[in-house]
Amino acid sequence: MKRYFFILLLFIFCAPAHAVLNIEITDGIEGSLPIAIVPFQWTGGVKLGDADVSSIVASDLARSGKFSPLPNKDLIAYPKEVEDIHFPSWKMTGVDHLVIGVVKQNGADDFQVQFRLFDVLKGEQLLGYSFAATRNSLRSVAHRISDYIIKNLTGLSGAFDARIAYVTARQTPGSAVSYLLQAADTDGFNPQNLLTSKEPIMSPSWSPDGKQLAYVSFERGMPEIFVHNIHTAKRELVSKFSGINGAPTWSPDGTRMALTLSKDGNPDIYILNLRDKSLKRITKHWSIDTEAVWMPDGQSLVFTSSRSGKPQLYRVAVDGDDRPQRLTFEGDYNANASVSGDGQTISFVNGEANAFRIAVLYLETGLVQILTEGPLDESPEFSPNGSMVLYASQYQGKPVLAAVSTDGRHKQRLVLSDGDVREPAWSTTRN
Amino acid sequence: MKNYLLILLMAITLAACDENVKPDTEGGDGSSSAGDTAQVGSVGADGSGSGQMLPASYDASAINDANSILAGRVVYFDFDSSNVGDDYVELIKHHGVYLASNPSVNIRLEGHTDERGTREYNVALADRRAQAVKRLLMFQGAASDQIAIISYGEEKPASLGHDESAWRLNRRAELVYQ
Structure with missing residues (x-):
């Protein structure tokens, strides 16, 4: 079965970090692991369109060929903290894993990115990290998060923060x-x-x-x-x-x-x-x-x-x-x-x-x-x-x-x- | 009968015009026309090819004569081959005599391939095409230091396009007088 879908790397936000290459996944979604990536909550500042950390993670995971992230419209809730997650409901959506996170802006060029990865079936946290970032390194941090998730779930070392x-x-x-x-x-x-x-x-x-x-x-x-x-x-x-x-x-x-x-x-x-x-x-x-x-x-x-x-x-x-x-x-x-x-x-x-x-x-x-x-x-x-x-x-x-x-x-x-x-x-x- | 003669004449004239400046029409690999450099020993004896006798020497001005065989400056090759075809051996001989009789003239041989195959392998292949032409030039008495070689591989196609009609024009060595 062939499916075509475009990853959202179009020129929606023409900020300095625009893409010169547009990436289209053209074949082969089947056999990949379903995962839910909840859009990260932004606090202390306005979400930056060209550094939308959770979207970057979702597209990396899709491009890895190992995962199929749940489309945003199919997310049943937007939990921000562990306490907000109702694992039995997520189990019903068929995903095995769930990612939540927060991007906190502390100053003009001072960000903190936290993410957590959960095993939905066991209701357990598998990973949890916090990174300091600047305006320019936010995309890189997002790719590093992708690498951490892929390493944890597949054993493959990172390839996206490169x-x-x-x-x-x-x-x-x-x-x-x-x-x-x-x-x-x-x-x-x-x-x-x-x-x-x-x-x-x-x-x-x-x-x-x-x-x-x-x-x-x-x-x-x-x-x-x-x-x-x-x-x-x-x-x-x-x-x-x-x-x-x-x-x-x-x-x-x-x-x-x-x-x-x-x-x-x-x-x-x-x-x-x-x-x-x-x-x-x-x-x-x-x-x-x-x-x-x-x-x-x-x-x-x-x-x-x-x-x-x-x-x-x-x-x-x-x-x-x-x-x-x-x-x-x-x-x-x-x-x-x-x-x-x-x-x-x-x-x-x-x-x-x-x-x-x-x-x-x-x-x-x-x-x-x-x-x-x-x-x-x-x-x-x-x-x-x-x-x-x-x-x-x-x-x-x-x-x-x-x-x-x-x-x-x-x-x-x-x-x-x-x-x-x-x-x-x-x-x-x-x- | 008259018509036949006319057609025959035209065919001969056309063939003479085309000689040495057009690539092998059959293209592809395994073409029977692929000669080997070892055949160079039979200098000018066969009389096939140019229709111009190989002279003992050339004046410096001969290179500017648009009607001379020396006006042909491109040698075409089969896919993945650096063997010079018989027609082109003849052309290169004339250039070799020209260079030998004009030692102050320098030439640059530019090797090229079509887009198929890998880029660095094509650089190496195009280098061998230029080297094969160089050997033939030197066989006629051209000096090594008159001849420079640069291999571009598939980087500088003469014809854009992705089929044999473009590829056969791109598998070439160009003789560029300095």
Whole structure:
């Protein structure tokens, strides 16, 4: 069964925190846990439309694919305190869990947010937290509440209080394409422009601490790799060898970077030590080797190689001389891996004839599952908790970002208000 | 009979005009026209292709002649392939002779792919397309330092659109004289 509904992220309130990406949940509500999120009571000030904490929590939970929040019209009461909750009545509505909360404004830029999560069947409180917040951090606090609730009820660590980086391309008639690197909250709010260029920008990759982005920029007439601190806007040019400087990804400890260089003749994988700038060659083959990503233990890389004639995924140890081990065997085109945080699943692009789709490979069983329909899906990226894969797709001929749950049941679309959007990168933490 | 001759003449003329500046019409992968760089050994012997004999040298001004084979500046490729087709081998040979006879001239080879497949893989693929053209140029005596390479992958399509008619125009290496 398909249901379509729009999460309320439209431009109702055009305050500074407007969204550049609108998110639509397009498929798969079934099998998710019913939960009631009572609109938080605001005291000491007027409710801020663009920081409606309980609505943000509800949309995060819906987007997780694990929950279906009860629509506000179906809420049977608006309890503010524990004493106000009549659990037997909530049981009748079919929800398993209930969230209540308060946003208290103590001063112009001084807020306090409290929330409580209850098990409706047992009539017990599962969680209760209070956060200090400023005007600008209210949305972030809401995402953190979502992460707490998801962690408590599913065991999955948080993914919503984070940032997503992506590249957009805008083609204005009669002039050249303009490329823009942006970072935004996971719901598309609080966009930050990091770099504008007339030349391509590619392959953004977050540092593990969420403070820096590595990317490829052609701004000086050739592809070069920069590391960009998103707080200070300070940039460092870290790779400018002759030929390709591409596909940067950070090691899990943040001290090294895997990248693709063609300085020695062919595209091969190298590791750049970010401290002493030393370079170590990892692959040496006449074919294409590129798109290296790290396994979570930092001991090996998964990369794309055409050494068998067609692009396939391989795994190679970072230390030692072992030959790369081939991971994918079905199909003519398997490329651009992203590894889940637990190291058990790899998402990648699977190409058959003219259809390029997002697939997952379960390393333990070798099983491959196709998650999307294509025809031009690319750039898969696991959410930090591994429950979703974010990717670039096309919708009605327009490039969009999309997300799919790893079981393929739950899908959503992130539509940019104007221009192409591509190459999403999901930070593991907000910083 | 006269009509036949006329049509034949037109066909030949059209074919001559089109040569080397249009992509493979068959498109897709597995095309039979995909040559291998190893075939370069049989320089100009087959006479297929350009209709212009490969000269021993070119004047510097030849590059500005719109009627010269040197006016062809784009080499097209099959999907996921960096093999240069026979027609384009012929075109590149002429550019190689031009560069060899004009050592002060520099060229930039820009590699491109269509939008299918992954972005960084396409950068690598487009680089190999430009490298394949470079090797053919050098085989004719062009010097390595006359030739710069930049690979854009799928980032700069020549034709927007999401089907083979656009894709075949985007799988290319462009020869840009500096």
